[in-house]
Amino acid sequence: QVQLVESGGGLVQPGGSLRLSCAASGSTFSNYAMRWYRQAPGKERGLVASITTSGGTTYYADSVKGRFTISRDNAKNTVSLQMNSLKPEDTAVYYCNAFRFKNYWGQGIQVTVSS
Numbered sequence: 001q002v003q004l005v006e007s008g009g010g011l012v013q014p015g016g017s018l019r020l021s022c023a024a025s026g027s028t029f030s031n032y033a034m035r036w037y038r039q040a041p042g043k044e045r046g047l048v049a050s051i052t053t054s055g056g057t058t059y060y061a062d063s064v065k066g067r068f069t070i071s072r073d074n075a076k077n078t079v080s081l082q083m084n085s086l087k088p089e090d091t092a093v094y095y096c097n098a099f100r101f102k103n104y105w106g107q108g109i110q111v112t113v114s115s
Contacts, residue, residue, distance in 0.1 A: 049064065055071065
């Protein structure tokens with residue numbers, strides 16, 4: 001069973017950048033596909049980006065394509081989400097997710113984009 005802890009959230013102005021990180025422990029990290037989800041107030045949680053176990057394939061939601069980049073370091077047991085050109089509509093709680101036969105979730109971290 002894997003444990004996940006997110007970091008790097010906060011308040012940023014529109015057009016700015018943030019880098020979210022997720023540290024994994026408790027299991028073999030490279031066995032898990034990794035994903036970032038987000039949930040805005042009053043909305044359902046939705047998939048933002050995903051990366052395969054080796055890091056060879058990534059997926060992005062249309063709303064973040066070209067602005068966000070997901071990456072992983074299997075030696076350091078971390079997955080990151082680089083977020084550029086942030087918009088107010090990116091404001092949400094962001095969740096790190098690991099998947100291998102079942103889903104594992106971090107506690108979530110707030111990202112607020114506002115002037």
